[in-house]
Amino acid sequence: MGEEGGGRSCGTTRELQKLKQQAMEYYRENDVPRRLEELLNSTFYLQPADVYGHLANCFSKLAKPPTICKVVGRNVLDGLGLPTLQVEIFCTIQNFPKNICSVVISTHFEVHENALPEQAEAEEVERSEAVSTAVQWVNKTIMEELRGIAPSNQAEVDQVLRTFFESKVQEEKERRQLEKGLEDQTIAIPSPPPPPPPARKKGQRQGRTDTLTEKPILPPEPVEPVLSGSMAVGAVSLAVAKTSAMLDNNPLYLNIALLKHPQEQPTKLTIPLLMVSLVSCGKSSPGKLNLMKEVICIPHPGLTAKQGVEMLLEIQKHINKTIEMPPPPKTETKKGHNGNKRSQDSEQWDSIYNALGSRCYIIAGTTSKSISKLLENGNISIPKSSGLIIKHTNQTTMSDLVQITNLLDSKKHIAVFGSTEAESSDDSLVDLAIGLGVRFIKLGGLSRGERVTKYNRLFAIEEELVQKGALGFNEEHTFFSLHEEAEKATMAGGPPELLEPIFPTEVMEGSAKA
Template sequence: MEPGGAGERRRRLQGLRREAAEYYRGQGVPQRLEEALNALFPRRPADLYGEMANYFTKLSKVPVICKVVGRKVLDGVGLPTLEVEIHCTVKNYEKRICSIIVPSHFQIPDNALPETNEDDEKERNSSVNTAVKWVNESLDTMLRDLKPTDQCEVDKMLGEYFIRKVEEEKEIKKQDKAEDAEVTLVSCTSSATTLPGKKKAEKPGKKVSVVERMIPPAEPDEPVLCGSLAIGGTSLAIAKAGATISHVPLYLHIALLKHEQESPKEMTLPIPMFNLLNCEKNTSAKLKLVKEIMLVPPVHLSLEQGTQRVLDIQKEMVRLMDPPSKASTSQAADSKKGKAHSAGKKAPPQALKRVSHLGCLIIGCDHLEQLLLIIQTACDKIGLQLGTDMYLAINCAAHELMDYVKGKYETLTGTFKSPDEMVDMYVELINKFPFIIALIDPLRKEDQQQWNKICCALGSKCYLIAEDAARCISRLKTDQMINIPTCSGLVLKYINQTKVSDLIELTGHLDDQRQITILGSPDGESSDDSLVDLAVGLGARFIKLGGLLRGERVTKYNRLRAIEEELAKNRTLRQASLEFTAFAEESEPEKQLSDILPLPKQGLLPLQLSARPGGSQPALLPENSTLTWVVNVNFCTDFLKKKKI
């Protein structure tokens, strides 16, 4: 070996490093670098490869967004929706990072007319096509060179873009109205033919107006801007890309965003609400009090154990409602007797052998108690007890029951109840069937006074959830939940212009207000399972995914099981709890006391449902009492310390 050979090689190596560093800042590693290293070190040790790789990796650029692609795809029921794909520049090379499919806000109507379906199909196609155009043109250019990990900056730009689109839409509508007004003035020739028509319409209208004063009118639906799907889809896709770049699961990335990059020591899995039955709406009648019946497993069970119990109950329900030996005879009898058969007798409901788009059985019934009793019978036959081994949640969808001509809810065909009578009915229902732990939309969101009453009467026994009032998440954030009635929590759905930052902010607000979050899936779901990671990362108390009879729903339950196994393996899984909050009759003392003594986020009554013998509540308070605040700080402080809350 020549003297100074080692020093010469060292100098050449340093020169190559400098050259590579300069090239890395521009385009990439020189192609001759590997050849030079092989010539210098034909038998170099393995750790030198790692050292060189780490050295040059530090000199590479931070991954940035280089392309955003939008395309039109089909959801789980074959309807069009949006897919967003993110490409980033990683180590100076373009790379496809991830893609997500977001569901649309369009609901799948029951027994809709063909004309209505055609209009919805046109509107849906227009909305998806506009969203694809937004992503491929405006958003692709706007988001280039941004870091996918900078979610707040991305969502801010998406929000500003959406506001500009809203303003443009308003200007277009103003111009259209002005043109229509000019056309109307020119074409208006005879007023004698219109005036009599108005007088005739006013006669029946007077009766309606008198009745409508008795109830608050329905709030108009929040208009949905065509193409708004692009905002929510891009925001969620960026979040998934940020998780991929950071080499962490999406649920952990969401949790870090919510807790300002502080990693949570433990995470709680949301409790699943399994759809068991979807009650059919007949064309000649309204919804008949209940839209969905869901099964809620106890919190001490693993997801695998809870899913198996749900499957067992579902199989037994099919056997009870549709016996194979009597199926043909019952259909023949129904065709002969017609409507008179169900009018006088309370025959057990029959399964229709059809599966809802929500992934559960569709059933027709006349009385809610029939369904509850048959579910109870099915559980008894397989050795399960409702109230201990399984619980129920009911989606009442009361906004679909209101008859605005009479000013009352039509709970059954020809049976009408006022909002106050509805409260009494639910109190009687929960007292009779204490294994019901959640009522979703028991009243319209406009019946604020009745929501207060039902919360005071049943808040310590079950969750009273608002879903229809929480359709527009962006409006909830801007209006600071002014229009939300008193309730135990909200069902949130990731649709339209909803952004990840909006969900983080809103769920944080709900946590501060001691309200629970339920993340729900819309009607037209896809096989994308990002919703599950969102629910886990946001710390949702429940997740409402549908039933186990459709693939796009089962995919999400499988993802939930995978997260549960991962958290259990890392010893970061914290067991969920079912805790109700007793609502005070007077709101003012509660507000005054909370200013002095902040209340715990989980509520004052930690009621473990698995400890209810026979479905009764623990005796922390009398059975039908409500909690009244005593404005005594010392007494309350001692009480909280004794109870270790």
């Protein structure tokens, strides 16, 4: 026992001597004594508390930069009371762990009004499993992969998340192949033969076959699969970006702008034009309003965001008074939500775009693929449209958002940043839209707390940019007036119908599920 205790004591002494030697070398390399002497001379007439404050600031600059030490995922509720994912980031700052920030991401699931009970129950189970899987990913593998990485290195964080997600996709692919192999080994039960055609009565003439053959209906396009738990990737990427901004005492939109413009810091930032839903329509809507999904209004570019919203609130009051009447009773329907009727209307969509694309904006909504698929193919022209509605969901990282907006800018396409149906009160979406420099932002109606929070964040950023003199104006927001368009058409010898063009500020949202 004595020899063993003596050995431990010697080992401890050597470790202390080694630490002292490392500290002396650190002080010598960073010239700490001279810095302390200068600091004490400069603070000779200050109070002791001030001296200690200056000393703390001095040593804090010499400390190791913050690194991620813990990532926590939780199952929380969104604006509709449905489960979604919250992510918290902890960083080691001056040898102590500290909770920096948290974000809540919206799920990709849509809310179906006329879904059958069994369909609604299946979607509820699927949503719950997706969130639970995301929480498990965040609290285990993702936390281990990101531990020790500086949150300021967004590119490295996103690459780690991308590699992790690709491994999960490969695991899911191998699992499905194994299940398919097991199914192929089972003996297939032969299907019964088709029934014989009905016998024709004696003396009955055979019906005349129709010479006009109907055009076959194409099968619906398969729904793009979403890997369960993928929201963990997008949520963690956003949380790290927000953490980096808070540690640098910067707003999130500025850090996103620096990611988009790494060469030089932008001196001017623009506020995207609002796309506000004034009326949401459906089968229970009065009159002919059931022919459209929603009525969207865009304020004039010359107005501030706050002025535009105040004007739209007045318009909304008059609209509500005009259409205020008891809605017709809802009829029971046995059909579930059919989201594939427009997926085979490619010819009609092309015809609409060719006829109206030069006179108004035709924006692709749910017809557009996910951001990861668009980046993988590098093709954003299918379906034909003036632009796309992009959303931060699933495995979309901050690097992906920067890349897709750069791709849209290079193709002269319009980027509309939108929110999902089941959104949360997290207002990071507004910072992302401003930092990425998109043309429009679609936040929904002027109601419900999770939407109003985002509008208030937009007002705060606009006011902050005005105070800093950093509010810019996007020249692409300026539209031609009717008289200017008519004059151009007349001088060019265009057809008479061009004398009454459609307002170029109108937006048609193409949707495969409309």
